[in-house]
Amino acid sequence: MSAKVSRYVSSAFRWLLVLVISFVALFPIYVLALTSLKSRRDLFSGILSFRGTFTLENFSSVWDTYNFLFYMENSLVIALMASLVTLIAGTFAAYGFSKYRFRAKAPLLMCIIGLRMIPPVSLIIPIFIIASRTGLNDTRTILVLVNTALNLPFIIWLLKGFFDEISNELIEAAYIDGCSDFGTFSKIALPLVKPGLFATSVFTFILTWNDFMFPLVLSSVRATTLPIMATNFMTEHGVEWGNLGAAGVMILLPVVIISLLTQRWLVSGLTQGAVKG
């Protein structure tokens, strides 16, 4: 009897814990969404109160007055290009490291781990100087390149782990059957690492979409992305919470949707990549 009671108590305790965790994880997002739906007058009556009616005026103001679409196009193009370039260069490199033997392999792989350790802030000044010299300042190109370079070390190790799981016999059999190097890669290896390719593109897309430090320094007018736009609502006269909430919701929405839909692959990619890298 008492064992049964204690089991109920411990089960109740676990559920309480899980509910508290879920509440803490969701509450800030709820507050942001609530703020985005309030009119300016309602905001002054208290952050958590529901009085008054919900309005979409913040969304329309962010969309029309603050030209959300312009920043979104920059963010979208930069994130898509970065994940495409990372995917192509990263897959080639991971395949090369996984399925070929060559002298510089081990030292190069160590160097790539070393590159992963560079804090992005260490790169910001030299890259700013290089971008100014080459005229790449305030272009999407430099932001695509920087994000690609920052993601590649992790992605190469992640994808190498996926390629390592393909048996070498399979690759050799393809060679013996007269398959070329590239044919073996594209027809035999690539279809087998689809989950890895998927995780890579989603992961790079989200990280680039989220990037703040590099657009902060490397963009001024033309290449400005959404995270930078969001900080413009912090003005000298205080923060425009309504507009900020609307912009924030619209910036987070794609990230939340994508990461919920692809969570299975993301989690397996991240945990595997971390263990092997």
Add this chain to the structure above:
Amino acid sequence: MNRANDIAIRRRRTLIRTLTPYLWIAPALLIMVALLAVPMIESLKTSFSTGNINGPNDFVGFKNYAKLFRQPEFMVSLWNSLRFTICSVALQMLIGLIGALALNSIKLIKNIFRSVALIPMMLTPVIVALTWRLFWDTDFGVFNSLLSSIGLSKIGWLANPGTAFWAVVVTDVWQNAPYVTMMLLAGLQGMPIDCMEAATIDGASAWHKFQHITLPLLKPMILLCLIIRTLFAFRVFEPVYILTNGGPNNATLQLSIYVFRLGFRYFQTGMASALSWVMLMLCMMITMLYIRILGKEDDQ
């Protein structure tokens, strides 16, 4: 004639075979060299020169480093980075572990709760920081409206050095504890079930099972999380930049914010580059330290 031709062809084949692997890795290598290695070397050169962006750049030896170490802000930012890293990583690990254990123990609709608990991890850091500013805000903030609703006076969370530090820590922990949860959940799922069942049959208490089975088996994953989270907490940027930008009275001035200040507010490119390299060296040291601890654990 024919034979010479044969040898030439064979040589070419060997050459192609040796070059093939390098062709596969060339594109990625090119990008990483051009945008990671070259800039870091440039920054090393700048750290030993006068650091003029446009004018003449003379070699000055360790002058920038010596000057940097004499700045009072340097010691403050180093200390703040260390204390932030320790507090934030410790809390992330603790909360992450509790989260992983709790999520692993429920069976009903567990996938939904797992998805929910992992959401903060992928969110745009700037928006997360701005959202938390809404919590810490003195006039509007969630915390102060809760305080005033129970009749207490408002607190200037971000204006007070003591509370500002913890405001940044809480924001960072909220976003990154889910990463620890995700990693440890993966570790828990790979755990042998029969071991647990045997212990249960032998009458081991829950705490005993945790201490003697779960924790030792999770150890590699825990150490891995420690390395990754430490490196990321050490370079924290967005929450500090958005919430306090190093203030009040430099209470939250971390190394990455100080690099920014040196480079883009004081225009001390030489010192900023020196600090960048100091940061990189510290990151290498942290990793090496952890790898040594990890290596020692493996020997036993």
